[in-house]
Amino acid sequence: MKIILTQEVSGLGAPGDIVEVKDGYGRNYLLPQGLAIGWTKGAERQVAVIQRARAAREIRDLDHANEVKGQLEAVKVSLSVRAGDGGRLFGSVTPAEIVDAVKAAGGPLLDRRRLELPGTIKALGSYPVRVKLHPEVTAKFDLNVVKA
Template structure:
């Protein structure tokens, strides 16, 4: 089955890539999740639009990725959320909240899908968050989750 990726899929490709996958994988996972669209001649024209949008968001090259890594690793990211007794949060911290906290701390704009959390953040404390900036560059910063007053 020939498809066009609309989102980044680990081990498969980036948005705008035209790839060949097994029928079941495409039909049962990639298409329903919205990670891909079926390849047609008309859809292939949309690839340019997808690639232009990706270029605006994406880290341009290895040097730019290292520059962003330097910004992130020198950053102190704090997130104040409501917590109950014992430091347990009401809900958990989402990648979108982390991206917003990085932006408000003066950091670069990140793609929430590139964040890598070791496990769900459900209590107060310090957490190590990794961001895959480039296939060869991963930045790590500390997220401090504190109780909102």
């Protein structure tokens, strides 16, 4: 089955890539999850639009990735959230909230899908967060979750 990826799928490809997958994987997982669209001649014309959007938010090269890594590791990121008396949060911290906190702290604009969290963040404290900026560059920073 030939499909066009609309989002990054690890081990398969990036948005805009045309890939060949097994029928069941495409029909039962990739298409229903919105990770891909079926390949047609009309859809193939949309690939250029998807790739242009991808290039706009993509890290340009290895030097740019290292520059962003330096900016990110120099920033102290703190996120204020509502929490109960025992330090447990009302809900959990999402990648979108972390990206907003990095931007508010003066850091670079990040793609929330590239964040690697240590798990679900449901309590106050300090958490290590990794960001995969480039296939060869991964930045690390500490996220301090504090009571609002």
